Amino acid sequence: DVYKRQVSKKAEESYSSAKTQAESLPPTDPVRIGLILNYSVFKYEIGKNPKGACEMAKAAFDSAINGLQDLEEDKYKDSTAILQLLKDNLTLWSSELNEGEEGEQKPQSLNILHSHLFFPEAVSYTH
DSSP states (O other): OHHHHHHHHHHHHHHHHHHHHHTTSOTTOHHHHHHHHHHHHHHHHTSOOHHHHHHHHHHHHHHHHTTGGGSOHHHHHHHHHHHHHHHHHHHHHHHHHHHHHHTSOOOOOOOGGGOOOOOTTSOOOOO
């Protein structure tokens, strides 16, 4: 319906603007990667753009992962928790995209609020 398209367009514009502004923050900043997490879910679920969602999430994950060892403990914990959610989404979405290409299954949404927080690849906190 028209109203939903208008609201979706406004949300896309707001996310895009916020993403541009957040680029002034370090790639490991929890606010920056949290925004990317939400924006990528929006792109996937509302925008029906799984490829764009995956590309955005992967770029944020790749940018942040190498700087984790330099974070203070509280930001480290927040950042790794959000990065794990990004990774969970990427894993699910990538498998759905591959299955979708093969015609086996249609994508299913991921409820990010109920994801398990486990991050074995994270660099351990050394401060």
